[in-house]
Amino acid sequence: MSTGLTVVHSGTGLYTISTFQACAEGTSAAAVKSFYTTDLAAGGWGIDPTLPFDGAYAQPCGDPYCWQKGPNPVARRLIGLESVTDRGNNVVTYQLRVFVPPPAGNCNPADMSSGLTNGTGGPDTSMQYPPVTTYSFLGGAAGTRPSFVCSAGDPTSIAAFMKRTVPDGGWQVLSSTATTVSAQKPTSPPSGFCYTLFVQTGTHGSYTGEWDFKTTIPGATCV
Numbered sequence: 001m002s003t004g005l006t007v008v009h010s011g012t013g014l015y016t017i018s019t020f021q022a023c024a025e026g027t028s029a030a031a032v033k034s035f036y037t038t039d040l041a042a043g044g045w046g047i048d049p050t051l052p053f054d055g056a057y058a059q060p061c062g063d064p065y066c067w068q069k070g071p072n073p074v075a076r077r078l079i080g081l082e083s084v085t086d087r088g089n090n091v092v093t094y095q096l097r098v099f100v101p102p103p104a105g106n107c108n109p110a111d112m113s114s115g116l117t118n119g120t121g122g123p124d125t126s127m128q129y130p131p132v133t134t135y136s137f138l139g140g141a142a143g144t145r146p147s148f149v150c151s152a153g154d155p156t157s158i159a160a161f162m163k164r165t166v167p168d169g170g171w172q173v174l175s176s177t178a179t180t181v182s183a184q185k186p187t188s189p190p191s192g193f194c195y196t197l198f199v200q201t202g203t204h205g206s207y208t209g210e211w212d213f214k215t216t217i218p219g220a221t222c223v
Helices: 029-042 155-169
Strands: 006-009 016-025 066-069 077-088 091-100 117-120 134-137 144-150 172-176 180-186 193-201 210-221
Touching: 029 077, 029 091, 155 172, 155 180, 155 193, 155 210
Parallel strands: none
Antiparallel strands: 006 016, 016 091, 066 077, 077 091, 117 134, 134 144, 144 210, 172 180, 180 193, 193 210
16 A cells, blocks of 8 residues: 655756655565565666755665666656565555656757767766756867756756765865856866866856856966
8 A cells, every 4th residue: 555646856957756655564674675676677777876865966875775767867767765664563664755857958959969079967977967967078179178068957956056066076166156166176196287167057048958068177276
């Protein structure tokens, strides 16, 4: 027996997160976990060690009972099994958390296919990106490496996510606004020079999900 789905989190550019409670008789907590592990694998679900519990930023699950299915990132679905509890007399209660991705961002198809390299996720693999992100790397010139990026959400939600994730890649945020992030990262080993990073959203008119990601080689001293 189970309840219906209850939406617990949603918003612009975010996964819609819903939960439902279930009760099973004639079983055990171990058997419930084993059932979902086996059944979801048979249905093409793979284990995912992280889930976007706040609707966007992936965080560790803390156990092996989190799964994903579908092309990443555009049609990716996520599920987490939680609070599996033996209630006595072979009765077990548990909760499932279900994540549905937001619609893809509104971006110019010509921009997203014009680069030298195109892919899912963003151009710098050291950090996370907003849900449903793809990018088009435009090629380097004079030490600058620009990319067009397309994400679910709008300029404000995309910039807010990037402010959180940029430090994950070892970058130090120097300044930010509602639509920009400026950061630097020292060379390794340190030389006194830094790579620079500039993120800007809201510069592509009606294409509200499209934004710019630009890095430069260490040509300037660190701030």
